Amino acid sequence: MTFPGLDRIEALARNLDGWQRELAGKMAELEDSSAEGVSDSGLVRVTASADGTIVSTDVNARAMRFDSYTLAEEFTAAAKRAQEAAAARVRELVGEVMADAPGAGQPHPDRY
Numbered sequence: 001m002t003f004p005g006l007d008r009i010e011a012l013a014r015n016l017d018g019w020q021r022e023l024a025g026k027m028a029e030l031e032d033s034s035a036e037g038v039s040d041s042g043l044v045r046v047t048a049s050a051d052g053t054i055v056s057t058d059v060n061a062r063a064m065r066f067d068s069y070t071l072a073e074e075f076t077a078a079a080k081r082a083q084e085a086a087a088a089r090v091r092e093l094v095g096e097v098m099a100d101a102p103g104a105g106q107p108h109p110d111r112y
Contacts (some may be wrong), residue, residue: 035085043059044057045058
């Protein structure tokens with residue numbers, strides 16, 4: 001007697017080890033990734049890690065001519081852009097992994 005989903009389950013099991021290795025590689029890549037955001041003036045640069053934590057800032061000496069309000073806006077804009085870019089990178093890497101996941105794009109066996 002054969003079971004309707006057995007071949008699919010066996011194929012998924014064969015591919016699972018490879019997918020787990022790929023996932024581990026992408027996670028390592030994600031942990032090492034960062035993204036940069038630059039203010040409108042280009043005088044403030046902020047780098048954010050994959051989780052959105054600000055890890056570094058760079059302020060051009062010419063930015064020190066700004067008043068405190070403008071300088072704060074420059075930092076805020078650069079930080080927001082860095083965090084958005086980091087989040088986009090996370091989505092990209094997760095999307096790559098999920099696209100290669102066993103069973104991705106396959107209809108659910110209980111759905112008709």
